Amino acid sequence: MKKIAFIILCFCLTSCFTNWGEERSVDPIFSRYEPVTLERNVFENAIEIQDKTAVTESSKIYIISDYIFVNDKRTGFHIFDNTNPESPIKKKFLKIPGATDIAIRNNILYINQATDLVVLTLNFTDFSMIINKRIKNVFPELRSPDGEFFSEDNKVVVNWLKK
Secondary structure (H helix, E strand, O other): OHHHOOOOOOHHHHHHHHOOOOOOOOOOOOEEEEEEEEEHHHOOOOOOEOOOOOOOEEEEEEOOOOOOEEOOOHHHHHHHOOOOOOOEEEEEEEEOOOEEEEEEEEEEEEEEEEEEEEEEEEEEOOOOEEEEEEEOOOOOOOOOOOOOOOOOEEEEEEEEEOO
């Protein structure tokens, strides 16, 4: 019995070293998610104020004065008038693909848009906006929930969808 165990152990160990010195090929791990990408120029020009829409996947909430900003994960921000906290009124949707976070000071919005930091001024009276600045590649590329990443020249990943 000891001889059989010894032979099996030797066989197992030698199979580990058959490709010693050669490159090993590893089967690639395929993501269960599909990247949602935008061409860089489309990505940079995709920010706009739209009419109110339904919340799909709410995320972070930011409150400033009488307004509430609710992030719709990686699509933008729903803007609510909270003058009457018992009955907030949905006003507009700030479409900004890839957006996950926001900070606001003196009507200046600082938004994480996928890999970029976007600074824009919002007029709360008529909901007009001016994009003041974009700092590219401040944040790391968005990886899929299972850890994969997508990289292609001139494209930005704004979301991952399950296949």
